[in-house]
Amino acid sequence: MSGLVLALLAGGLTGLALGALGGGGCILAVPALIYLLGFTPAAATTAGLVVVTLTSVTALVTHACAGSVRWRAGALFAAAGLVPAAVGGAVSGRLPSPLLMGAFALVAAVAAARMLRPSASVRSDELPVRSGQVVKAGAGLGAVTGLLGVGGGFLAVPALVNVVGLRMRAAVGTSLLVITVNSLAALAARTGSAADVDWSAVAPFAAAAVLGAWDGKRLTAGLSADTLRRTFGCVLLGVAAIMLVDAVL
Numbered sequence: 001m002s003g004l005v006l007a008l009l010a011g012g013l014t015g016l017a018l019g020a021l022g023g024g025g026c027i028l029a030v031p032a033l034i035y036l037l038g039f040t041p042a043a044a045t046t047a048g049l050v051v052v053t054l055t056s057v058t059a060l061v062t063h064a065c066a067g068s069v070r071w072r073a074g075a076l077f078a079a080a081g082l083v084p085a086a087v088g089g090a091v092s093g094r095l096p097s098p099l100l101m102g103a104f105a106l107v108a109a110v111a112a113a114r115m116l117r118p119s120a121s122v123r124s125d126e127l128p129v130r131s132g133q134v135v136k137a138g139a140g141l142g143a144v145t146g147l148l149g150v151g152g153g154f155l156a157v158p159a160l161v162n163v164v165g166l167r168m169r170a171a172v173g174t175s176l177l178v179i180t181v182n183s184l185a186a187l188a189a190r191t192g193s194a195a196d197v198d199w200s201a202v203a204p205f206a207a208a209a210v211l212g213a214w215d216g217k218r219l220t221a222g223l224s225a226d227t228l229r230r231t232f233g234c235v236l237l238g239v240a241a242i243m244l245v246d247a248v249l
Helices: 003-021 026-035 041-065 071-092 097-116 131-148 153-162 168-189 199-222 225-248
Strands: none
Touching (some): 003 199, 026 041, 026 097, 026 199, 097 131, 097 225, 153 168
16 A cells, blocks of 8 residues: 555544544554654654644634633643643654653553543533643643654543543543644744654645544544544554554564
């Protein structure tokens, strides 16, 4: 199968997951870039941030039009992650590839566990924003985004529900604002890095992801959110196992 077809398929899956779940899809982008398109881990995390940013903005627009973005809470959460995201982005390119892949595999495993766990993240009302806890959660998410080139929506959505107090629908939409801000900060920190990125391969991947993100929210209307989470959780678990073995060996 040609590199272009692989890039389009992987990008489309990434966008669908991000638009439908507010996270989880972009963690598939980095391993897809490494194993399907031959990127180095450093180049894949940089390219992954580009894909994350473009697809997050696209999905954010659709959720904002539906009124499911809580701008004040999202802005506070995102602001807390700006510096950690920038620091993580600057450090990432200097880490050994096995260490970077091992860390990514562990994060993917955490994401899979969260997706496979029965969802208890449902609220009938929204709680007052607890600023101190929001700042801590936002800073941790920013560091993960910068270091590993993932949006962190699989961590942001539960945090926005359990720490910020949003209902699930609002948490998914608001997470896209957080992802966009963190990804831009991490990308800015990587400007001028030595990672050699093949932008001719990234472009079709990102374009397919953007188109998939437009359809991702509509996908949730026809399928159960739990079914979607379990499906992507199983895929992520397999990806985590492959990357962990690769990093160790």
